[in-house]
Amino acid sequence: MYFEKIAHQHHINYIKHIDNEVTQYKVLPFQDPDRNHFDERNISSGRIQFLIFHYTELNFNDTCEVFTNNAVQNRVSAHYVIPENSYEYVRFVSLDQRAWHAGVSSFASHQNLNDTSIGIEVVNAGLDLQDNIQKWQPFDVIQIDLCGKIAQHVVKCYGIKPQYVLGHSDIAPTRKKDPGPLFPWGYLYKKYGIGAWLDEDEMDAAAIQKKYHPKCSLPSCLDVDFFTAQLQVYGYSVNSHNYLDCLMAFKAHFCENGLNQRISKQLTYDDMFWIWALNSKYA
Ligand SMILES: [Zn+2]
Structure with a gap:
């Protein structure tokens, strides 16, 4: 119902489908081509x-306005948008088309990931001012459960690897x-089997060694070169210029995930363990 009002206001046509109390709206292509924020995938x-x-x-x-306006430049979109506290979501772009969500990007020697990805936008203010302090804003459980269910569908449909x-x-x-860092990757893994994560019984080096027989062993002290090489093996496009950004992205996703604080810029032994353990499990 929430989206219906917005759709009416912005002249967006859609198909509505209700399944298990979740309402999915699929936005139909516009006659004005500038309002269609997608193109064909590069085969x-x-x-x-x-x-x-x-x-x-x-x-x-x-978000609905920005994803459907007829701006000539900087048009953006995603396949799915998940609003806050609502059992409804909108599919703006058909999965076989290319949505414009990733921009200049790379991972595991793939470039410009719009070509080869599905994008899900979760409505959230991100790092926002609260009592004059910038804080990460939490996601609500309903939208995260919708993320889990949509992700299960997408991962199954395209055989997407956890990592x-x-x-x-x-x-x-x-x-x-x-x-x-407040996007709950661990919860999505545990409840929906989505993404890469470590199980409870994989949280120490001896357990990883025994279970996965990794090719290299975990160094006994902090080692930036080892960490950087392992980040690269995992898929991060890390180099001497963006090392700190990659370290912080990794922390936000894994070892400092769930902590509502500034991501630290220091390599810790926890970071070393996580990247080694993830590579042992998935690479
Ligand atoms: Zn983004």
Whole structure:
């Protein structure tokens, strides 16, 4: 119902479908071509392999406006938008078309991930002023459960690897911070089997060694070169210029996830353990 009002206001046509009390709206193509924020996928880039999560920084109404306006430049979109506290979501772009959510991006030697990804925007203010302090804004459980269900569908449909379910900051670490450290990757893994994560019994080096027999062992002290090489193996496009951005993207996704604080710029032994353990499990 929430989207219906907005759709009416912005002259957006849609198809409505209700399944298990969740309402999905599929936006229909516009006659004005400038309002269609998508194009054809570049076949030479290969099949769909990535699922990318974002936060909007805008409210739902403004997101709908931005994704359907007839601006000539800087048009953006995503396949899905998930509003706050609502059992409804909108599919703005058909999955076989290319939405414009990733921008300049790379991961695991793939460039410009719009070609090979599905994008989900979660309505959330991101890092926002609260009592004069900038704080990450929490996601609500309803929208995260919708993320989990949509992600299950997308991952199954395209056979997406767990480690290729990523945040915008993982694929564009210098430009982007979304979906931020409060996006609950661990919860999505535990409840929906979505993304890469470590199980409870994989939280120490001896357990990883025993279970996965990794090719290299975890160094006994902090080692920036080891960490950087492991980030690269995992898929991060890390180099001497963006090392700090990659470190912070990794922390936000994994070892400092769930902490409502500024991401630290120091490499810790926890970071070393997580990247080594994830590579042992998934690479
Ligand atoms: Zn984004």
